[in-house]
Amino acid sequence: MSQEELEIEIDPSGKVTMRTKGIKGPVCMQYADLLAQIVGREEARERTHEYYETNVHEHVRPTVDVKQHRR
């Protein structure tokens, strides 16, 4: 089984790109939601074939409870 990971890039302007690795199904979208709440405003999201694969194991869901002040 491949290791589940997030790859996060923060470019010199502060823009963030996150790729999930080894995380199948809708759980990877929960990680995307979490990071969007932490960082700011989501610009784009792409689902690749791994999203549509089924997970054998139950994942520990990330807790999404960030308090973000938005104007």
Next chain:
Amino acid sequence: MSSVVVITPLVIAGWPVISAAVTAAVASMGFNVVQSAKVATPVIDRERIRPPAKVDIELDDSEILAGATSDQEIVVEKDGIRATFSRDERGALKLCMEGESYTKQQLRQIGEELVGRGTQQFVYHRVVTELKQRGMSIVQETVGADRTVKLRVRNV
């Protein structure tokens, strides 16, 4: 293969958090922090006729939350450039660039890089702090030649 999400940062925090990010970021570009605008070395030579170029840059996606301190300004200098970070009347982060030997275009370019570095520092600190609070672990951290920070994170 993977899922990919791209996120534009919103810089929303109190002045102490933002000033810490700005201070760290400008130091990496060789700027020296001056204690306050009152003790900064004057950029303007009053004897000269031509005033220094001046450019204002506002970070629209920012909000400096109101705090107890009224001293919400950082002045940094390098090579005849003075950059003043402050909170504008709307509460957003504002940068005023001044330099005698520079064009407005040059000042804007340097200013935008300063603002970008500050934003990157703010986002880095926020991401690492929030993920660690959720029990996630940073297993690798690298900085590329273009100064992009790359993190590999696992949910342990």
